[in-house]
Amino acid sequence: MEEKRAWIMLVVSAAAYAIYTSVVLSRPGPLTEVAYQGPLLWTVGGAIVANILLTIAAGIAAPRDNRKDQRDREIHRLSEYIGHSFTVIGGVVALVLAMLSVDQFWIANVIYLGFVLSALLGSVAKIFAYRRGYQTW
Numbered sequence: 001m002e003e004k005r006a007w008i009m010l011v012v013s014a015a016a017y018a019i020y021t022s023v024v025l026s027r028p029g030p031l032t033e034v035a036y037q038g039p040l041l042w043t044v045g046g047a048i049v050a051n052i053l054l055t056i057a058a059g060i061a062a063p064r065d066n067r068k069d070q071r072d073r074e075i076h077r078l079s080e081y082i083g084h085s086f087t088v089i090g091g092v093v094a095l096v097l098a099m100l101s102v103d104q105f106w107i108a109n110v111i112y113l114g115f116v117l118s119a120l121l122g123s124v125a126k127i128f129a130y131r132r133g134y135q136t137w
Helices: 002-026 037-061 070-099 104-132
Strands: none
Touching (some): 002 070, 002 104, 070 104
């Protein structure tokens, strides 16, 4: 079930960000003057709802014993560490952009991209660990 959750997170995150970027890039005018707040909030909210609903559907479709063992906990921890690195990188880049007085559009989009990359990388790490194994230290 944990691998299915990772696949769901991977697909939903990628789709939501693709929708967001296509909506924002299709709007006329310079990027820094485009109304990005609405699409950003709708795609984030939609991704959260879609992730919840698809996870519930996956759990209903394959009802099994969903207890986590030690391996599941270690894979989850490893993938969270890997994924959170992009959250930190996005935060640091946004902080630097704010200190340089860069437009809010770029700051918000760097933060959003950091969250998306965190979800994607964490999901890929989790899928890889379940499929190929992982190194315990």
